[in-house]
Each structure stands twice: as structure tokens, then as C-alpha cells.
Amino acid sequence: MAINHLAPEQTEQFADNIVGFARALRAASMPVGPGAVIDAMSALQVIDIGNRADVFTTLEAIFVKRHEHALIFKQAFNLFFRASEEWKHMLDSVPLPEQAKKKPQAGARRVQEAMSQPRMTETPQHQEQDLRLSVSDKEILQKKDFAQMSAAEITEALRAIERMHLPQAELLTRRHRPDPRGLRLDLRRTLRASLRTGGDIIDIHRLGRIEKPAPIVALLDISGSMSEYTRLFLHFLHAIGDARKRVSVFLFGTRLTNVTRALRQRDPDEALASCSASVEDWAGGTRISASLHNFNKLWARRVLSQGAIVLLISDGLEREADSRLAFEMDRLHRSCRRLIWLNPLLRFGGFEAKAQGIKMMLPHVDEFRPVHNLSSIQELITTLSRPLPPHHRSLIRSVA
Amino acid sequence: MTSAANTSGANTSVVLPASVDAMLELLTSRGYLAERSLATVTYLSLRMGRPLFLEGEAGVGKTEIAKVLSAALGRKLIRLQCYEGLDVSSAVYEWNSAAQMIAIRMAEAAGDTDREQLSSDIFADRYMIKRPLLQALEPDVAGPPVLLIDELDRADEAFEAYLLEILSDFQVTIPEFGTVKAPHPPIVIITSNRTREIHDALKRRCLYHWVDYPAAERELAIVKTRVPGISAKLSQQVVRFVQALRNQDFYKSPGVAETIDWATALSELDARSLTPQVVGDTLGALLKYQDDITRMQGDTLQKVLKEATSEN
Numbered sequence: 285m286a287i288n289h290l291a292p293e294q295t296e297q298f299a300d301n302i303v304g305f306a307r308a309l310r311a312a313s314m315p316v317g318p319g320a321v322i323d324a325m326s327a328l329q330v331i332d333i334g335n336r337a338d339v340f341t342t343l344e345a346i347f348v349k350r351h352e353h354a355l356i357f358k359q360a361f362n363l364f365f366r367a368s369e370e371w372k373h374m375l376d377s378v379p380l381p382e383q384a385k386k387k388p389q390a391g392a393r394r395v396q397e398a399m400s401q402p403r404m405t406e407t408p409q410h411q412e413q414d415l416r417l418s419v420s421d422k423e424i425l426q427k428k429d430f431a432q433m434s435a436a437e438i439t440e441a442l443r444a445i446e447r448m449h450l451p452q453a454e455l456l457t458r459r460h461r462p463d464p465r466g467l468r469l470d471l472r473r474t475l476r477a478s479l480r481t482g483g484d485i486i487d488i489h490r491l492g493r494i495e496k497p498a499p500i501v502a503l504l505d506i507s508g509s510m511s512e513y514t515r516l517f518l519h520f521l522h523a524i525g526d527a528r529k530r531v532s533v534f535l536f537g538t539r540l541t542n543v544t545r546a547l548r549q550r551d552p553d554e555a556l557a558s559c560s561a562s563v564e565d566w567a568g569g570t571r572i573s574a575s576l577h578n579f580n581k582l583w584a585r586r587v588l589s590q591g592a593i594v595l596l597i598s599d600g601l602e603r604e605a606d607s608r609l610a611f612e613m614d615r616l617h618r619s620c621r622r623l624i625w626l627n628p629l630l631r632f633g634g635f636e637a638k639a640q641g642i643k644m645m646l647p648h649v650d651e652f653r654p655v656h657n658l659s660s661i662q663e664l665i666t667t668l669s670r671p672l673p674p675h676h677r678s679l680i681r682s683v684a
Numbered sequence: 685m686t687s688a689a690n691t692s693g694a695n696t697s698v699v700l701p702a703s704v705d706a707m708l709e710l711l712t713s714r715g716y717l718a719e720r721s722l723a724t725v726t727y728l729s730l731r732m733g734r735p736l737f738l739e740g741e742a743g744v745g746k747t748e749i750a751k752v753l754s755a756a757l758g759r760k761l762i763r764l765q766c767y768e769g770l771d772v773s774s775a776v777y778e779w780n781s782a783a784q785m786i787a788i789r790m791a792e793a794a795g796d797t798d799r800e801q802l803s804s805d806i807f808a809d810r811y812m813i814k815r816p817l818l819q820a821l822e823p824d825v826a827g828p829p830v831l832l833i834d835e836l837d838r839a840d841e842a843f844e845a846y847l848l849e850i851l852s853d854f855q856v857t858i859p860e861f862g863t864v865k866a867p868h869p870p871i872v873i874i875t876s877n878r879t880r881e882i883h884d885a886l887k888r889r890c891l892y893h894w895v896d897y898p899a900a901e902r903e904l905a906i907v908k909t910r911v912p913g914i915s916a917k918l919s920q921q922v923v924r925f926v927q928a929l930r931n932q933d934f935y936k937s938p939g940v941a942e943t944i945d946w947a948t949a950l951s952e953l954d955a956r957s958l959t960p961q962v963v964g965d966t967l968g969a970l971l972k973y974q975d976d977i978t979r980m981q982g983d984t985l986q987k988v989l990k991e992a993t994s995e996n
Contacts, residue, residue, distance in 0.1 A: 319888070323732070330731045331704060331724070338704055341721040341893075342728055349887040351739060351878075351894045458769025459842065471781035476860075478788070479803045581935060589879045590768075590840075615935075615975070 298333075299325060305364050306347070312360055314353050320346050336365070429656045438516070444658055445519050446552070455498040455591055463492025498621065499530035500668070501587050503579065505598035506563065507537045507570035513628050513656070517597055518559060520661060522552050524668075532587045535563055536575035542583065572602040572641060576612035584619045593668065594620040597655065599629045602641030609641060613648035623649045626664065630654030698757045700730050716745070716752040717898075717906050725893040726753070735851050735872035737887055740895035743939020746875040750832035753871065760829040762870070764816040766839035772846065776856055778813045787811070807860035817850055821866035828868040836886075837876040844886055851889050898940060900927050906940060911947040921958045922947045925992035929970065932984070938970040945969045958993055960985060 302324050309316045323346045331338050340361055348357045460468060473489040502521050506514045518533075525531040525547055532544045541563045549555040588594070594616065602609060617623045625645065630653065646652065651667070654660045701707040704720070707727040711718045718726075726749065729736035738746040754761035764775060784806040791802055814822075820831040836844065850856060851872065855865035874890060876882055898906065904923045907914065914922075922943065930937045938946075946969040955962045963985065971977050980988075 315884070317888070323734075327728055327732060330728065335704075337720060338724050341724040344721075345725040345728060345891040345893050348894075349884060349892050350881075354894060457840070459771060459840070472779055475779070475781055475784055475788075475806075479799060479806075581933075585879050586881065611975075 298328070302328070305343070305360070308364055309347055309357065309360055312356050314347065314356055314360075315349070316347055339365075441516060441658055442519050442552075445516065445523050445661065455496055457494045457496050459494040460491035461494050463490055466490035466492030468492070497530070499532070499587070499590050499592040500524065500595060501532045501534070501592045501620070502595040502597060503534050503536060503575075505537070505570060505572070506535045507601075509570070509599055509601055510597075510628070513597075515556070517655070518547070518556055519552055522547055522555050524665075530590070530592075532583075532592075534579060534583065535559070536570075536572070536579075537563075538569050538571050538574075539564070540575045540578040540582075570598075570602055571604065572598060572600070572645075573604060573606070573609040573612055576616055577608070580612055580615045580619070584616065588620045591621045593622045593624065595624050595626055596649070597626045599627055600625075600642040600645055601639055602644075605640035605644050607644075610644040610648070613645045617648040617650075622651070624651045624653060624664075624667070625649040626653050626655040628654065628656040630656070700757070701727060703727070710756050711749070711752060714752045714756045715909050716748060717902055717909060718745075718749070719896075719898065719902065722749070722893060722895065725891050729873075729891050730871060732891070733869050735874055735890040737874045737876070737882075737890035737892045738895050739876045739878055739882075739892070741897070741937065741939055742877050743941035744895045744897060745940055746895050747832065747834055750830055750834075750873040750875075753873070754830035757830070757871075758826050759871065760824055760826060761832060762816050762820045762829050763832045763834060765834050766836050766843070768838060768840055770839045770843050774815055775843065775846075776815050776817045777858060778815065779807070779860075780811045780813050784811050803860075809861075812858075812861070818856060818864065820870040820872075821850075821854060821856065821864055823867050828866070828870045831870040831872045833872065833874045835877060836874050836882060837879045841883065844883055848885060848889070851886070897930055897937070900924065903927070903940065903943060907943060907947050910944045911951055914947055914951045915956065917957060918950060918955060919947060921992050922950065925958060925963070925988060926970065928988045928991045932979075932988070934971065934976045934979070935973045936971070936976065942970050942972075958989060960989060963989060 303321060306316045306321045306324070324343055327342050327346060328339065331342055333339055343361065344354070344357055348354050460466070460470075462470060462473065468491040470489040470491045474485060474487070477487050477489065478485045502517075504514065504517055504521070514535075521531065521533050525533070531547075532542070533547050535541045535543055543559045543562055546558040546562050547555045549558060596616075627642075653664060653667070655664060701710050704724050704727050707730075708718065708720060708723040711723060711726075725736060728734070738749070740746055750763075751761060753759075787806050788802065791805070796802065816831070820829055833847070836847075853865070854869040855863055857863045872890075897903075900923055903926070904919060907919045907923060911919070926938055926943045926946070946966060949966050949969045950958075950962065953962065953966070967977055967980060971980065
């Protein structure tokens with residue numbers, strides 16, 4: 285049976301080591317639960333712990349559950365098990381997560397704003413007046429460009445976005461559920477029901493196909509030229525992510541960042557804060573072509589394979605606009621169900637696709653829409669809730 | 685759950701390897717040249733009775749290890765190929781409704797009207813069609829089978845959630861029948877190509893390992909084992925060429941399976957060494973996207989070819 289390589293006095297030391305190591309991994313933002321520590325202990329019982337490589341693989345198989353964490357693990361392992369004497373010292377100097385993060389709490393701004401609301405003590409007459417005004421304010425707000433809003437108006441717009449309800453654009457799945465008007469016969473339930481009457485089939489039970497909202501993948505440009513819009517769009521994406529499960533969000537400027545997990549936290553401020561913490565190139569330059577290339581190569585097959593709708597939110601102002609950009613757009617277009625480009629520049633009435641980048645990208649989208657105010661976001665929601673076309677034509681278009 | 689239950693009790697035809705080295709030897713004896721790290725996690729999964737979750741690009745030998753393991757240990761291989769919409773009736777069990785219906789009619793004709801009796805009769809074992817997951821829980825004379833859950837990323841989330849119970853307790857609950865529990869848990873290998881992320885809850889129940897492309901030396905050994913007739917010079921060039929391709933920025937890099945295919949193709953064509961002509965004709969065995977093939981024309985091809993055929 286299990287060969288115990290560990291002498292009793294070593295075991296305690298070793299257990300301390302593993303617990304300390306797990307703590308270090310946790311501090312390095314890897315999700316390591318206590319179950320994994322117990323697993324690690326029992327796994328180390330059955331291998332030869334004299335072999336460093338085997339210990340590495342064993343601990344890796346237990347602590348690493350995502351390929352992205354493999355690098356962190358490797359570094360942590362090499363640091364931690366460098367020399368037997370040093371680990372304790374290391375342990376003391378590892379910053380705990382709560383100490384490491386000395387940022388203001390995410391909800392702080394909202395609380396602050398709420399506390400500094402001006403008209404708290406005003407008289408009823410004034411309030412009536414305000415109410416009348418605010419109705420027309422709302423109309424203005426609907427049409428007002430996000431870039432020109434005051435702080436108070438943005439707050440109002442954020443609230444409106446949170447209230448927006450996204451009807452589910454349905455996609456038929458291959459799964460079934462009981463449905464009296466379904467097309468398939470549910471033999472199992474029919475039979476069970478018939479037993480109640482001693483074998484006579486009276487009711488025929490049927491199955492219908494389950495409908496599910498199509499996944500949405502958003503690629504949001506966070507370069508400097510888009511900075512006035514990004515926060516609102518993130519709010520929008522957070523709001524729709526709340527309603528449907530399958531929303532993946534990627535941010536890109538000079539590089540591509542997947543913020544899906546960060547954005548999944550329930551509180552919008554919390555989510556946005558952790559989102560911006562994971563992005564390094566906030567409000568910098570744009571490299572659309574390179575970012576799309578990265579997306580196509582690393583993520584497209586992982587997030588687009590379930591018939592996803594892609595929302596590309598960008599002004600398309602790309603300096604290095606060449607044939608690569610067109611190529612990557614084409615690839616993206618061919619790997620999703622529907623590619624919708626949302627461009628805030630479309631707010632200008634006489635907008636023409638003059639910029640080289642926009643010209644390159646435009647032939648490869650299914651829809652080109654403005655998003656610069658609340659009413660255009662509302663229109664977008666209506667579009668997203670329409671029944672989907674079975675597949676867009678470009679799927680059969682050959683690669684030139 | 686983590687007891688080494690499968691080493692005792694069952695009538696095993698081959699004794700489970702007792703160390704990482706023994707595991708490595710066992711796999712090698714069946715022509716699977718594994719990296720030591722893969723042998724380590726496989727060994728651990730056997731010893732700890734935990735499912736092994738293998739992730740990696742297509743064609744790096746994830747599925748193969750389950751096949752080799754079942755052959756080497758003399759266990760039955762039960763394979764569940766996942767697809768979207770995979771549900772309980774095709775993965776676990778289904779009632780043979782037609783046979784049940786006939787049984788009811790027969791009972792009626794015989795004048796049997798005891799309803800209780802009838803319902804317990806027709807929900808018996810013999811009217812149940814067992815699908816892979818239920819089969820894997822049944823005892824086998826050769827020892828617990830190897831259960832391969834292939835390409836789990838293709839199944840939908842609902843099925844993944846269903847797997848949670850099976851993988852942690854090795855049991856399924858059938859409403860009309862009761863709970864079926866495996867006397868000895870099967871050896872479970874789950875593979876994923878990452879076309880979507882698998883939920884953490886499932887990964888937590890498994891040992892996780894990322895299967896990478898092999899290093900040149902190992903890949904050369906694999907080619908020699910799998911394509912026996914190939915000349916030393918050609919096999920070396922093939923491996924160098926493929927390794928150089930993986931450094932290029934392709935949409936889909938060739939896996940080991942593609943290397944073997946290509947080496948076999950070249951060997952069938954009696955090629956002695958790589959020439960632009962023969963590479964151009966057979967590139968489809970390596971690259972599976974038209975865009976990638978187009979990019980390989982001209983200068984890139986010359987450069988990679990030169991790298992692969994230079995003597996040193």
C-alpha cells in the first residue's frame with residue numbers, strides 16, 4: 285500500500301510547508317481551497333518526494349486548474365522551494381491579499397455621491413417643479429451624447445442602463461423539456477402515466493426543444509479616443525451579463541484583456557473596479573489589428589463556438605490600417621453568428637467612412653450601428669432581442 | 685474517496701504500477717512515449733482514485749493515453765464522446781419503452797391487473813438500456829474499467845453539472861430504480877480542447893494537467909515508434925520542420941497526430957528527404973486551415989525548410 289517516505293518529524297515540517305505554499309499561491313491570486321491542500325498531502329504520500337520534478341508535477345496537477353495559472357505556479361514553486369531554510373522567511377514576507385490591496389473600496393464613490401446629493405432639504409414646491417423639469421430632462425438625456433454629459437447626467441444614464449431589460453434572443457438547443465405542444469413524443473413519461481391507469485395510454489406527453497439566449501461576446505475598445513464611453517459601455521455589458529449567463533467581455537487598446545470573470549461580480553462598481561485593475565493599457569493607443577489577431581488566435585475558438593453574437597465597440601481609428609486588419613476582421617466575421625459593430629462616431633449626421641481603418645473593417649460586419657446615447661443603446665437591445673437569422677451568408681463565402 | 689480502493693479487492697489482470705517510473709515503463713511498453721510529468725499525474729490519478737482532466741491543443745495525445753492505459757492494464761475502455769445536447773438518455777441510461785409497452789400488453793392479455801406489480805416489473809434491469817456512464821459504474825471481471833469522457837468542452841454546461849455527482853461519488857440516481865453505485869470507481873480520463881472553459885467546480889474534483897507539444901527529441905522518438913519504416917534522416921527533418929512550424933504564428937499549429945500523419949504520408953511516397961516540391965504536395969497533412977497554407981507559400985516555406993534540412 286501507500287509507501288510513506290516521510291519520517292514522523294519530517295511530516296509536520298512538510299505539512300507546514302504545503303500550507304505555507306498554498307497561502308503563497310492564494311496571495312498570488314490563485315484560487316486554492318483547503319480541499320486542495322489535503323489532496324496535496326495525500327498525493328505526496330504516494331510519490332517519491334526526493335524527486336523535485338515529480339513533486340512539482342504533483343502539486344501542479346492539484347493546485348493549478350487553469351492553464352493560465354501554470355506560469356504563476358511555476359514561479360511560486362521555484363521561489364518557495366528554493367532552499368529548505370529560506371521558506372519560513374519567505375512565508376513571513378508574503379503579503380496577504382487584503383494588505384496588498386490598499387485601494388479605495390469599490391462602492392465608495394457611490395456612497396460619496398449619495399452623501400453629497402444637494403437637494404436633500406429642499407421644499408416640496410421645488411420638488412414639484414423639479415419633477416416636471418426632470419421629465420423633459422429625461423427626453424434630453426435619451427438623445428444626449430455620452431461624451432457631453434455632466435457627471436450628474438452620467439449617473440442618471442448609468443441608472444437607466446441598469447434598469448434596461450434585455451429580452452432573450454433565443455437559440456434552439458438540442459435539449460428537450462416537457463412541452464404539451466412539442467413535436468417529440470416523451471415515451472418515458474407517457475408510459476409512466478399509463479401505469480396509473482393500468483397500462484392504458486390516455487395522455488400522450490410531448491417534448492419540445494429548450495431555447496437559450498445566444499452567447500454575446502463583446503470586444504470593447506478602451507483606447508484614449510474612446511475614454512468618454514468605456515465606463516458606460518462596461519456598465520451596459522455588466523447589466524446584460526446579469527440577465528444572461530453567457531456574456532464574455534474583452535477589452536483592447538494596445539493589448540487584449542479578458543475581463544469576463546472580473547465583470548461577473550454582482551455589484552457594478554465592484555465589477556468595474558476589478559475590471560480596471562486587470563487592464564494595463566487603459567486609455568492608451570489602439571492596435572485593433574493586433575488585438576483582433578490575438579482574439580482570433582487565443583479566444584475565438586473558445587468563446588465563439590456556441591453561435592455567439594459579437595459586439596465590436598470601437599471607433600475604428602487605427603493607425604496601422606493595412607490588409608492584416610481586413611484579414612482579421614474577415615476571420616472574426618466568419619467565426620461568429622453575427623458581427624455587430626457599434627461605433628460612437630456614427631453620431632455625426634454626415635459621417636463617412638473616410639479613415640483607412642474603418643474602410644478596411646466595414647465590409648466584414650453584419651451591422652453598423654451608432655452607440656453614443658441612451659436611445660441608441662435601447663435600439664441595440666431591441667436588435668439583440670430579435671430572432672436570429674439561421675446563419676449569415678458569409679459562412680459559405682470562400683476565402684479569396 | 686481518495687483511498688486506493690482500486691488496488692485491492694478487484695480481480696485485476698495487471699497490477700497497477702507502483703511508482704512513477706513503473707508507470708512510464710508501462711506506457712512506453714505500449715508505444716506511448718509520455719513526458720515524465722504526464723506519467724506522474726496518471727500514476728497519481730490511479731493511486732488517489734481521482735479523475736484525470738487533460739487539457740491541451742488538438743492532436744497532442746490526450747485521448748490516446750486512455751486507450752493505451754486500458755490496453756496496458758487489461759481493462760475495458762468505455763468511451764463517451766461528448767457533443768452539444770448530450771443528455772442523460774444517451775450518456776447514462778434509457779428505458780426500452782417499446783419492450784416495456786409489449787410487457788404491459790402481455791400482462792393485460794394474461795389478465796394481470798396488479799398495478800404495483802406491473803410497474804415494478806417493467807422498471808427492472810432488463811428493460812434498461814445502459815449507456816457509457818452507467819456501464820462504467822458496473823463491476824467488471826478485469827477490474828474497474830477506464831472511462832474516457834472525450835472532448836467535454838463540446839457538451840453543454842447542463843451536462844457538465846450532471847457529471848459532478850458521478851465524478852465525486854461514482855454513483856447515479858435513477859428515479860424508478862434507485863441509486864447505482866460503483867463498487868470500485870473506474871479510472872476516469874476527461875479531455876478538453878478548450879473550445880469553451882470548463883467550470884471550476886468540475887476541475888476541482890480532478891487532477892488537472894496541460895498536455896503540451898513534445899520536445900524535439902521526444903517527438904523524434906514518437907515518429908520512429910509510430911512510423912517504423914521511416915529513415916533516420918527523413919524523420920529528423922520531419923520533426924525539425926514541424927517544430928519550426930510551431931514557432932510560426934499559425935491559426936492552428938500541427939499536433940503530434942499531424943506529425944505522425946505527415947511522416948506516414950512521406951514514407952508512403954518514398955520520399956528520402958524534404959524538398960519544396962514534396963512538402964508543398966503534402967502540406968495538407970500538417971496544416972488544416974487554408975489561410976495557414978497560403979501563408980506557408982514562398983519565402984516562409986523556404987526559410988522553414990532550410991532550417992529543417994540544414995546539417996547539424
